[in-house]
Amino acid sequence: DTAVSQTPKYLVTQMGNDKSIKCEQNLGHDTMYWYKQDSKKFLKIMFSYNNKELIINETVPNRFSPKSPDKAHLNLHINSLELGDSAVYFCASSHPNRGYGYTFGSGTRLTVV
Amino acid sequence: AQSVTQPDIHITVSEGASLELRCNYSYGATPYLFWYVQSPGQGLQLLLKYFSGDTLVQGIKGFEAEFKRSQSSFNLRKPSVHWSDAAEYFCAVGEAAGNKLTFGGGTRVLVKP
Numbered sequence: 001d002t003a004v005s006q007t008p009k010y011l012v013t014q015m016g017n018d019k020s021i022k023c024e025q026n027l028g029h030d031t032m033y034w035y036k037q038d039s040k041k042f043l044k045i046m047f048s049y050n051n052k053e054l055i056i057n058e059t060v061p062n063r064f065s066p067k068s069p070d071k072a073h074l075n076l077h078i079n080s081l082e083l084g085d086s087a088v089y090f091c092a093s094s095h096p097n098r099g100y101g102y103t104f105g106s107g108t109r110l111t112v113v
Numbered sequence: 114a115q116s117v118t119q120p121d122i123h124i125t126v127s128e129g130a131s132l133e134l135r136c137n138y139s140y141g142a143t144p145y146l147f148w149y150v151q152s153p154g155q156g157l158q159l160l161l162k163y164f165s166g167d168t169l170v171q172g173i174k175g176f177e178a179e180f181k182r183s184q185s186s187f188n189l190r191k192p193s194v195h196w197s198d199a200a201e202y203f204c205a206v207g208e209a210a211g212n213k214l215t216f217g218g219g220t221r222v223l224v225k226p
Contacts, residue, residue, distance in 0.1 A: 004156075041151075041201055043216040056213055090156060101147060102214060104156035 003027050006091050006105035013081055014113055021076045021108045023091030030095050031055075032074035033102065034066060037088040049074050081112045115140040115206050117217035125223040126194050134189040134220050136204030145207035146187040147214065148178055152200045160202075163187065174198070199224040 004025045013019050025032060033056075034046040048056035049068040063079040078085060088109050092102040116139045126132050138144055145164050149157040161172025168180040178189045187204060204217040 041219045041221075043157075043203065043219075045213055045215075048213065092157075101159045101162050102157070104149075104158070106156040107154075 003103050004091055004093055004105040006089075006108050008108060009106065010109050010111075012111045012113065015081055015083060017081050018077070018079045019081060019110070020078070021089055021091075021110070023074050023076070023105060025072055025091075025093040025103070027093055027103060028095070029093035029103070030071060031093060032068065032071070033092045033094070034074065034076050035090040035092060037090060037107070039087070043090070047074075047076075078110075081110075083112050086110055086112045115144075115208070115215045117204050117206050117215055119202075119204055119217035119220050121220045122218070123221045123223065125225060127225045128196055129193050132189075132191045132194045132198070132222065134202050134204075134222070136187045136189065136217060137185050138187060138204070138206045139185065140206050144187075146178075146180060147205040147207065148172065148176070148187070148189045149203045149205065149216075150174075150200045151203065151219075157203065160189070194222075194224055196224050196226070198222060 007022050031050045033048045035043050037043050046060045047066040051071050052068045065077045068074045088107045090107045091105040094102045118137045120135050147162045148160040150160050151157045160176050161170050163170045163180045170178050176191050180187050201219045201221050203219045205214045207214045
């Protein structure tokens with residue numbers, strides 16, 4: 001059983017398109033995150049949701065919109081994709097009462113052409 | 114604001130030799146510290162974490178890390194590396210009350226036969 005699963009694993013799309021990445025966790029964690037890893041491997045938090053409530057919203061273009069239908073899911077929708085959006089996007093989850101530490105998904109490599 | 118510095122971008126080590134990866138953090142309160150490993154094309158896996166107590170922390174895969182408050186460091190060590198330890202290693206600091214992790218830039222470890 002995959003703990004944090006992301007789909008798709010790879011996504012190639014043209015500039016200007018709208019795309020979504022889905023994330024689901026079966027760990028019973030309360031908090032979920034989206035991180036962006038750039039070409040230099042630098043990881044930066046984008047969003048965090050706790051029990052479907054947005055708690056962290058870093059400086060991210062408003063073309064990026066997270067949606068959490070329930071605490072086990074956190075999807076990322078991106079409008080009007082740009083070349084600079086090309087990166088690997090990681091979903092993660094955590095639970096403070098279970099010793100912190102994130103469990104990461106395997107990532108979605110987004111390539112905008 | 115919290116920050117993490119990993120001074121070494123690349124480290125090459127011979128199989129069977131010891132490994133030490135450096136991590137320095139900046140955080141105003143007691144830090145929550147983590148080390149993660151990322152194998153090529155994979156997500157991040159938690160190696161170990163420090164919250165309080167014994168400053169020498171044991172993790173998975175034979176890794177350990179030592180928290181030194183006076184030096185604001187949390188260096189990762191392994192006595193004898195295996196070829197499978199070739200990967201990217203990330204140090205991270207977390208907020209005590211919140212769930213946000215700030216990552217260092219990573220250290221790529223190459224293992225020579």
